[in-house]
Amino acid sequence: MVPLSTMASSSKTIRRLEVVSPVPADIDIANSVQPLPISEIAESLNLSPKHYDLYGKYKAKVLLSVLDELQGSDDGYYVVVGGITPTPLGEGKSTTTVGLCQALGAFLDKKVFTCLRQPSQGPTFGIKGGAAGGGYSQVIPMDEFNLHLTGDIHAITAANNLLAAAIDTRIFHEASQSDKALFNRLCPPNKEGKRTFADIMHRRLKKLGISKTNPEDLTPDEIKRFARLDIDPQSITWRRVMDVNDRFLRKITIGQGPEEKGMVRETGFDISVASEIMAVLALTTSLGDMRERLGNMVIGNSKSGEPITADDLGVGGALTVLMKDAINPTLMQTLEGTPVLVHAGPFANIAHGNSSIVADKIALKLVGKNGFVVTEAGFGADIGTEKFMNIKCRYSGLVPQCAVIVATIRALKMHGGGPEVVAGKPLDKAYTSENVALVEAGCVNLAKHIENTKGYGVSVVVAINKFATDSDAEMNVVREAALRAGAFDAVICTHHAHGGKGAVDLGIAVQKACESQSQPLKFLYPLDISIKEKIEAIAKSYGASGVEYSEEAEKQIELYTKQGFSGLPICMAKTQYSFSHIASLKGAPTGFNIPIRDVRASIGAGFIYPLVGTMSTMPGLPTRPCFFDIDVDIATGKVRGLS
Amino acid sequence: MVPLSTMASSSKTIRRLEVVSPVPADIDIANSVQPLPISEIAESLNLSPKHYDLYGKYKAKVLLSVLDELQGSDDGYYVVVGGITPTPLGEGKSTTTVGLCQALGAFLDKKVFTCLRQPSQGPTFGIKGGAAGGGYSQVIPMDEFNLHLTGDIHAITAANNLLAAAIDTRIFHEASQSDKALFNRLCPPNKEGKRTFADIMHRRLKKLGISKTNPEDLTPDEIKRFARLDIDPQSITWRRVMDVNDRFLRKITIGQGPEEKGMVRETGFDISVASEIMAVLALTTSLGDMRERLGNMVIGNSKSGEPITADDLGVGGALTVLMKDAINPTLMQTLEGTPVLVHAGPFANIAHGNSSIVADKIALKLVGKNGFVVTEAGFGADIGTEKFMNIKCRYSGLVPQCAVIVATIRALKMHGGGPEVVAGKPLDKAYTSENVALVEAGCVNLAKHIENTKGYGVSVVVAINKFATDSDAEMNVVREAALRAGAFDAVICTHHAHGGKGAVDLGIAVQKACESQSQPLKFLYPLDISIKEKIEAIAKSYGASGVEYSEEAEKQIELYTKQGFSGLPICMAKTQYSFSHIASLKGAPTGFNIPIRDVRASIGAGFIYPLVGTMSTMPGLPTRPCFFDIDVDIATGKVRGLS
Incomplete structure (x- = not known):
């Protein structure tokens, strides 16, 4: 048997596109290309069937064991794609990520891997439509990418909600039982009539400092401490989730059935990708690490202020069982036949908005020395790239060479003072006719993102994502401003209209940037300073003069510090539409104070997230959602109407 | 290319078991056998890779297109496994179904297929544990069978809840918009500035008798009728679902967020397998048929009493897209290497409790003439077999030759007067020591099930599922009673302890029963009588003297009749623990009146379900759920603690 090595040239799988102008609808382009069997893509990566599980013909889960096999081999270059502060229409980060990879793989003969987030199904049926890139830079099959994929989000939903059910049911059963009765039910006699602890209970015993292994030996006080979690219902931060835009679940009252004996409680649902379990999946590095993170998730506090975890509830192992296949990233392909790993898609505000560490690690080994792994960071670089560096790379230990903006x-x-851009409304003509002055004025935003990103010790390449209405004069202004701000290069790309061919210059620039870069990663803040000092370091990077904390925020910071969680990195929940907390403040504002309304924590995933303003974690549906157009062609079984 | 034909001898895939006594735990037996790659099982069925999609190494979805290819070929024998009225511990229907197939395939050299329901994950983590059979008669890999499988239940959850979100959001948007504004949003101008109807809107237009195709041509009255569904919130029967035992969601209030403007509503969650979409999946016969059924699902009424469907909401196509992979049944294998199709698992009371029609159809073609397809009907034969015949076979057109009880x-x-049997409590010694008189007295229950089942025109074979404590004298009494009641045969089986070898006699009896049978199926009632006449025909089969309707039931029967739904078959939601509606009435009671508390309808799935008493559609978790024992072995990735 040939041992696993880094990937063979992918040239066998490369497919040339015949592009049409004007660019057809995304789904029409996606459907016009016959994808290769994913086993052929896997073969081009030197993966044999024992390294992956097929999910249909065009998707496969690459098994984590690949990492063990490739432990000693070299990593490729690591490139992150961020963006300037966007309009509500999005500026094409996913499309650029895919287009850049198509250029590197299909035109520059490089080994390359695209690492992307799995999209939520909420927007697919709601407003936004799909998230597989666009035009001639897409991941295919587009419908499979946007729908169930290989079930990871469904696994997250199942695990999140099992934990939620465990919380309320435990409170319910504790309310009606004595310490002794509770304990006896938790440790029932086995066939030999002897009470035993389940394996998972040893975790709680250890946390409580009880070293006994025989249930019969516990004192009444130890029985009480072990069996009675005494969860304070007011303190529960764990919510239920659903991968649907269901606004009526944002705030609900549960437990109103007669059998629940009046134990009603206000809570709500988030969309599934906002679950802490999604953040765990994105940040974990191995099955064992995931088991620990899932068990350590804090769902609230006991009435005496102790954090209560999934393992205290006895459910950390079951959550891991539900997530054991989800930890393997999903292999797909671009329109031009280069490989893609799709894995995890945490929210970009209340979580860190980056695809998974394990996918990046596998990809870096598979492309090997001089190969390229390109991944995207959600939102503008102030949020996405910042979290990529300070949270994701901190946990992974990986060092990027190049950041694309x-x-x-x-x-x-818009940043230069153009009229408001509103999704669904026609663009003002300032945006569709030449206006060099507006562009020039707006470049302060780009310059600030370049400056911040350079601070991490990476080369910055600016990708100017060209639209048909953009003029050469406008683009030249951007290029000059970018170089002035310290960018390694700034390149015009047309990958939406031309596929990889339109991003060849970008590919060359990224290659040079990577080859010229060998600095270690410089974090924005160390972990061993206080929560407030970390928040303030990030606020300063936004251009803020200071930070203001609400009473609630002060209280939570104090609690988390007391509970021993102050050493975690910080994940700011801030609008993506401004460097500041005020979405309408465009450009590169200064002199503002960042208000921290509240502070929450994802202890299992491993970060504290201060809330700057109100973040919606459950989108709604408009009067006419995308679903009106979506159907199956009965004759062919193909999906129609996805956008 | 070799054309698809009926299956080759499966002997290549047969695996001999080495059985151990006493019988080890189910998970230990399941883990002691290395499953064959599912592609080998598929090959033994003459299926080539184009006929199926792999989901990992041990599961594959068999594509519906197989049915088209095999259209002209013969079906095998069709066998349904029901049971007598059970104790709360279950009497081994799934285990017998699997054991019988292992006997037919591995010992009697027959072509055979087992068709089973997919279990809910709720019980897996709650009380009951898994549902893959037991002892030496199991489907493997047992953890994959009991967990996500190939995502069908997750797809149902997603589709069910998308429809739920569509309902509340539509009410919300209708509340704040004029007819004209609503209409304009529903039919926005396209790129050419022209308003158009989405394809799905033509279904509603047709229902309203509006034949216009240009939105501009509608009169104000037509605009109002088209755009304003005017759903009566009190009439909504569509609930949200989750595949978790979450009792606190049984009754909830939604819409309490400030943005929902006080539009609160009481509703609740069911477990996912109780979704009408699960019943649709089980009863559909093709992709096109599923599209129609999903679109026709009625979620409630307009304020003027018109039924409102998923297609009225514009979401029937999107639901079909979410379900398009779920329609393909999942191929697995038994411990002895015979093939299994796992597909759909609707509730056995508020739905019909049988696995899917499409799986049975595919299996019948693949085994071909003289082969055997064995499927299970949930609950006792009074409910399971009755619904199998009158609902499932009525929709499929398939005719069974043999019913096993x-x-x-x-x-x-228990039926003879033994003490109460309670799950989780030790059995009274009446059950573990010989008591021929009790058995003899209890045979009235068996006799009544035989009589009822024979009425459908099938041969009835009784399978006496032997436990270690059963005596020969006790079993002989049963055998005699069965033959006296008209059974074709009655056979003692030990497949739990011995695998297929323990069900060889049963296999021979079933074969003879099938070969001697060629009657058409005789339904218990025709469809063209009134709803009440149908309910009364079923009640009579229970031994009831009559039926009593509540005021609510009368009202609903009148409404459904007025709405044109009276031609549907009836699906009784009744306890499985008695022929009557009173669980404690054992044996074969007579002279009781069946009370109908309410009547509901699953119009898309295609049945009306009268509620006899209160049916819980959302289980709860005990103080110490199964999940305490479930974990992943980090070193091997294997699941521990599933039962």
């Missing part, structure tokens, strides 16, 4: 003339004009 | 000495003793 995607800019559009449209967004720069 | 599983009986245990334990359950017969």
Whole structure:
């Protein structure tokens, strides 16, 4: 048997696109290309069937064991794609990520891997439509990418809600039982009539400092401490989730059935990708690490202020069982036949908005020395790239060489003072006709993102994502401003219209940037300073003068510090539409104070998240959602109407 | 390319078991056998890779297109496994179904297929544990069978809840918009500035008798009728679902967020397998048929009493897209290497409790002439087999030759007057020591099930599922009673302890029963009588003297009749623990009146379900759920603690 090595040239799987102008609808382009069997893509990566599980013909889960096999081999270059502060229409980060990889793999003969987030099904049926890139830079099959994929989000939903059910049911059963009765039910006699602890109970015993292994030996006080979690219902931060835009679940009252004996409680649902379990999946590094993170998730406090975890509830192992296949990333392909790993898609505000560490690690080994792994960081670089560096790379130990910042003339004009851009409304003509002055004025936003990103010790390449209406003069202004701000290069790309061919210059620039870079990663803040000092370091990077804390925020910071969680990195929950907390403040504002309304924590995933303003974690549906157009062609079984 | 034909001898895949006594735990037996790659099982069925999609190494979805290819070929024999009225411990229907197939395939050299329901994950983590059979008669890998499988239940959850979100959001948007504004949003101008109807809107237009195709041509009255569904919130029967035992969601209030403007509503969650979409999946016959059924699901009424469907809400196509992979049944294997199709698992009371029609159809073609397809009907034969015949076979057009009735000495003793059997409590010694008189007295229950089942025109074979404590004298009494009641044969089986070898006699009896049978199926009632006449025909089969309707039931029967739904078959939601509606009435009671508390309808799935008493559609978790024992072995990745 040939041992696993880094990937063979992917040239066998490369497919040339015949592009059409004007660019057809995304789904029409996606459907016009016959994907290769994913086993052929896997073969081009030197993966044999024992390294992956097929899920249909065009998706496969790459098994984590690949990492063990490739432990000693070299990593490729690591490239992160961020963006300037966007308009509500998005500036094409995913499309650029895919287009850049198509250029590197299909035109520059490089070994390359795209690492992307799995999208939520909520937007697919709601407003936004799909998230597989766009135009001639897409991941295919587009419908499979946007729908169930290989079930990871469904596994998260199942695990999240099993934990939620465990919380309320435990409170319910504790309310009606004595310490002794509770204990006896938790440790029932086995066939030999002897009471035993389940394996998972040893974790709680250890946390309580009880070293006894025989249930019969516990004192009444130890029985009480062990069996009675005494959860304070007011303190519960764990919510239920659903991968649907269901606004009516944002705030609900549960437990109103007669059998629940009046134990009603206000709570709510988030969309599944906002679950802490999604953040765990994105940040974990191995099955064993995931088991620990899931068990350590804190769902609230006891009435005496002790954090209560999933393992205290006895459910950390079951959660891991539900997530054991989800930990393997999903292999797909781009329109031009280069490989893609799709894995995890945590919220970009209340979580860190980056795809998974394990996918990046596998990809870096598979492309090997001089190969490229390109991954995307959600939102603008102030949020996405910042969290990529300070949270994701801190946990993974991986060091990026190059950061791409995607800019559009449209967004720069907005930052320069152009009229408001509103999704669903026609664009003002300032955006569709030449206006060099507006662009020039807006470049302060780009410059600030370049400056911040360079601070991490990476080369910055600006990708100007060209629209048909952009003029050469406008683009030249951006290029000059980017170089002035210290960018390694700034390149015009047309991958939406031309596929990889439109991003060849970008690919060359990224290659040079990577080859010229060998600095270690410089974090924005160390972990061993206080929570407030970390928040303030990030606020300063936004251009803020200071930070203001609400009473609630002060209280939570004190609690988390007391509970021993102050050493975690910080994940700011802030609007993506401004460096500041005020979405309408465009450009590169200064002199503002960042208000921290509240502070929450994802202890299992491993970060504290201060809330800057109100973040919706459950989208709604409009009067006419996308679903009106979506159907199956009965004759062919193909999906129609996805956008 | 070799054309698809009926299956080759499966002997290549047969695996001999080395059985151990006493019988080890189910998970230990399941883990002691290395499953064959599912592609080998598929090959033994003459299926080539184009006929199925792999989901990992031991599961594959068999594509519906197989049915088209095999359209002209012969079906095998069709066998349904029901049971006598059970104890709360279950009498081994699934185990007998699997054991019988292992006997037919591995010992009698027959072509055979087992068709089973997919279990809910709720019980897996709650009380009951898994549902893959037991002892040496199991489907493997047991953890994959009991967990996500190939995602069908997750797809149902997603589809069910998308429809739920569509309902509340539509009410919300209708409340704040004029007819004209609503209409304009529903039919926005396209790129050419022209308003158009989405394809799905033509279904509603047709229902309203509006034949216009240009939105501009509608009169104000037509605009109002088209755009305003005017759903009566009180009439909504569609609930949200989750595949978790979460009792606190049984009754909830939604819409309490400030943005929902006070539009609160009481509703609740059911467990996912109780979704009408699960019943649709089980009863559908093709992709096109599923599209129609999903679109026709009625979620409630307009304020003027018109039924409102998923297609009225514009979401029937999107639901079909979410379900398009779920329609393909999942191929697995038994411990002895015979093939299994796992597909759909609707509730056995508020739905019909049988696995899917499409799986049975595919299996019948694949085994071909003289082969055997064995499927299970949930609950006792009064409910499971009755619904199998009158609902499932009515929709499929398939005709069974043989019905197996599983009986245990334990359950017969209960029917003969033995003490109450309670799950989780030790059995009274009446059940573990010989008591021929109790068994003899209990045989009235078996006799009544035989009589009822024979009425459908099938041969009835009784399978006496032997426990270690059962005596020969006890079993002989059962055998005699069965033959006296008209059974074709009655056979003692030990497949739990011995695998297929323990069910060889049963296999021979079933074969003879099938070969000697060629009657058409005789339904218990025709469809063209009134709803009440149908309910009364079923009640009579229970031994009831009559039926009593509540005021609510009368009202609903009148409404459904007025709405044109009276031609549907009836699906009784009744306890499985008695022929009557009173669980404690054992044996074969007579002279009781069946009370109908309410009547509901699953119009898309295609049945009306009268509620006899209160049916819980959301289980709860005990103080110490199964999940305490479930974990992943980090070193091997294997699941521990499933039962």
